[in-house]
Amino acid sequence: MVKSRFSAAAALIVAAAVLTTGCSAGGGGDATGAAGTPHKGGVLKVLAKGDLDHYDPQLTAYVPTYNVMRAIARPLVSYKASSDAKTRIELQPDLATEVPKPSADGLTYTVTLRDGITWDAPSGARPIVAGDVARGFQRLCNPVISGAQLGYFQNLIAGMAEFCAGFAKVDPAPAAMKAYVEANPISGIKAVDDKTVEFHLTEPASDFPYMLSLDSTDPAPVEVLDYVPDSPEYRQHFISSGPYRIKSYTPDAKLVLERNPSWKASGDPLRTANVDGIEMTMGVEGDAAMQQLQAGSADVLFDLAPSIANISQLKAAGDKKLQFVENGAVDQFIWINTKSPNNGGALANIKVREALNYAVDKAAVVQVLGGSEVAGVTNGIFGPGVLGYKAYDPFPSKDAKGDPAKAKQLLAEAGFPNGVTLKMPYRNLGVQPNIAQTVQESLKKSGITLELTPVPPTDYYANFMTNPDNATSGAWDVAFVGWSPDWQGGAARSVFQPQFTFTGTPQTYNYVDYNSDKADKLATEALSASTTEEAGALWHQVDQAVMEEAPIVSVAYRKGAKYHSDRVAGFDFYAQSQNGDWTNLWLTK
Structure with a gap:
């Protein structure tokens, strides 16, 4: 009964959600x-x-x-x-x-x-x-x-x-x-x-x-x-x-x-x-x-945004028309391939997955994304703006820079005192190569070697990550992805259902058929909640239940950078579009 609620959605549903991740991100207001x-x-x-x-x-x-x-x-x-x-x-x-x-x-x-x-x-x-x-x-x-x-x-x-x-x-x-x-x-x-x-x-x-x-x-x-x-x-x-x-x-x-x-x-x-x-x-x-x-x-702008270079210039100039908005996305996070046969199936061992969570220097990734004004650290499956998001850290480290000593300890307890070597594809686009190299350097401190493989951005999701044979054959061990909710506010279902449930029918963007009976039960209770406060508390427990099993490394969320001309006033954000609301702003000249 629990799993019936989260029946597999059509591929187009989750494909649409992935498409939105590049266009939606994190918070701020319009001065x-x-x-x-x-x-x-x-x-x-x-x-x-x-x-x-x-x-x-x-x-x-x-x-x-x-x-x-x-x-x-x-x-x-x-x-x-x-x-x-x-x-x-x-x-x-x-x-x-x-x-x-x-x-x-x-x-x-x-x-x-x-x-x-x-x-x-x-x-x-x-x-x-x-x-x-x-x-x-x-x-x-x-x-x-x-x-x-x-x-x-x-x-x-x-x-x-x-x-x-x-x-x-x-x-x-x-x-x-x-x-x-x-x-x-x-x-x-x-x-x-x-x-x-x-x-x-x-x-x-x-x-x-x-x-x-x-x-x-x-x-x-x-x-x-x-x-x-x-x-x-x-x-x-x-x-x-x-x-x-x-x-x-x-x-x-x-x-x-x-x-x-x-x-x-x-x-x-x-x-x-x-x-x-x-x-x-x-x-x-x-x-x-x-x-x-x-x-x-x-x-x-419609589907465009200031580049990191633009943002740096506008910030240096103190341009108040540069603003940022959150949308509940977690982008970036790392999927861990528990189906991989590499390293003797090491990633099926929860201690190895926990070691990965301790090993990643999340603060360094935030810097690659442009710094704390345009990105922030995440530690769960929900980003800021989703009912159920709550700041917590199941794998804590000082200043989110990672804990190599804890990671090495967990690897040794799992039977890998000399570390592991993992395959990591990445999109050869924008800052993605820099992010991959940054994570590669941080994991090296914990005895984890990443072998990086560039994948054309048009193939990354459509042909590489969504091909289940690539998971079971060990073509990848860990991979960066992003996710944005399909609606705003009470949107936890649109994050949890397509990615973290498996009812026997593969979900396109649940790359390893991950499922947690505990999380499913809590989600069912959340969907039956009589108040938003109760629902939010239960969705946070869903978040915790998933991260207890460490199927991913939650790393960062991006804030969507927005900009407009001098003659625009009243540039307040419409949540669904994560952009200034064209139907409410006005022109000063």
């Missing part, structure tokens, strides 16, 4: 966030290297995309833009009148839609209704391309697994898909009336309200059933529920948003929509983007 009085007007100029992952809310999973979705699509619940790390991860009602609470048995959540919320429909403004909410969930498992976050809902919402199984057999053409959706409701999602939706779950899930903040759960207007999901035709006829709508779009080149005349400020407690429009130019490289921001010819 200019409260400067001046907000006023309307102007066009916000955004620079991007690439395009959105999807323009269809049900399919989005790429962190930068959430800033565009914030402008054109609204979920039931969301977050308030804030420079305060605690405030910005507190769940707030968006389309809903309040954050839903569970029934006494934890299996039912009721959502009431607020007044004055509308679609920018072709025939004119039309109210968003409960049936639109149900339709959004139905579209998650369409037979053309399933939503990357489907796995969190498919077995949790009553009847959704059966609905999706039937949908998979439907001809992936608009007419057939529309007929199936309209004839087959999900039994666990009931539109009681136009303003009321009931969700019936198969088991308690205290984090369900947080999951409703994902754009993949956004309502969908009936018109979208006339198009293949996220097709060019769908994008051409996108119907907005946010303060902006798509005016024009050229793939991989330019996106222009204009005000949505159907949107009413009175029906939106989270967006002030100060700017008149948003223009995003794609195909821009990092250094060129920073030059444009500093010159004032552009305003904010």
Whole structure:
């Protein structure tokens, strides 16, 4: 029963989470966030290297995309833009009148839609209704391309697994898909009336309200059933529920948003929509983007960030427009391959794994990442910003510099007085080679030799780490990876489930089929908790239960560096995108 809660998610779910790790990181506030009085007007100029992952809310999973979705699509619940790390991860009602609470048995959540919320429909403004909410969930498992976050809902919402199984057999053409959706409701999602939706779950899930903040759960207007999901035709006829709508779009080149005349400020407690429009130019490289921001010819960044060199220069200049934000990620951490036959299967011995945890100089890795202002030490599976994160150190060392003497002692007790030699692949990209060499030097002090092997970054996850044969054959012993939660606040499930559970079906990013029955039991209790405080305490115990078995070395988290032009004010962070909230900032000139 315990393991059933953590059924294997589709590969796309965890792939999406890995994609976000490079774009999300650690904390700080905006020194200019409260400067001046907000006023309307102007066009916000955004620079991007690439395009959105999807323009269809049900399919989005790429962190930068959430800033565009914030402008054109609204979920039931969301977050308030804030420079305060605690405030910005507190769940707030968006389309809903309040954050839903569970029934006494934890299996039912009721959502009431607020007044004055509308679609920018072709025939004119039309109210968003409960049936639109149900339709959004139905579209998650369409037979053309399933939503990357489907796995969190498919077995949790009553009847959704059966609905999706039937949908998979439907001809992936608009007419057939529309007929199936309209004839087959999900039994666990009931539109009681136009303003009321009931969700019936198969088991308690205290984090369900947080999951409703994902754009993949956004309502969908009936018109979208006339198009293949996220097709060019769908994008051409996108119907907005946010303060902006798509005016024009050229793939991989330019996106222009204009005000949505159907949107009413009175029906939106989270967006002030100060700017008149948003223009995003794609195909821009990092250094060129920073030059444009500093010159004032552009305003904010989409999927770009200041480089370490940029950060050093901006810090030296005392530029207050440089800010940092946390998102709960642990990036970097080291997976330990307990399946490796190397060294006589040494890594299956917990004392060897504990020795690795004592041996790593985490402080040195933080310095490679840019220092304490842009990174910090971690010691568990959760990073700052996740409900359940608590600073603790199961393998303590002075100033997080490692304890070679303790590591040598544990290796000797495990039968390896002369140390071990381990294979470590690394991405040949950015600071990754420097991180690998730094760890190599620190482990040498404990008698652990690392043999480093560069792997092209495009192959590292897709072909090397996710190939189970590489684990069982001993192609690697230890490897650096990163992970970012799929939503904010109560997001512990999205860290624990894909990486640290095994029910018999391999998880793509649980590289060695690791599982802890103790952690599973505690996670089940956390998901049944009646308060966030109780849930947080239990998730911390999950963290401790996993680290008792030392399947990883938790090393560091990164803080996402953000920057904007002189004319931008009110640059407060939106938690989902880990970026300044375009729908609340304003232009001073």
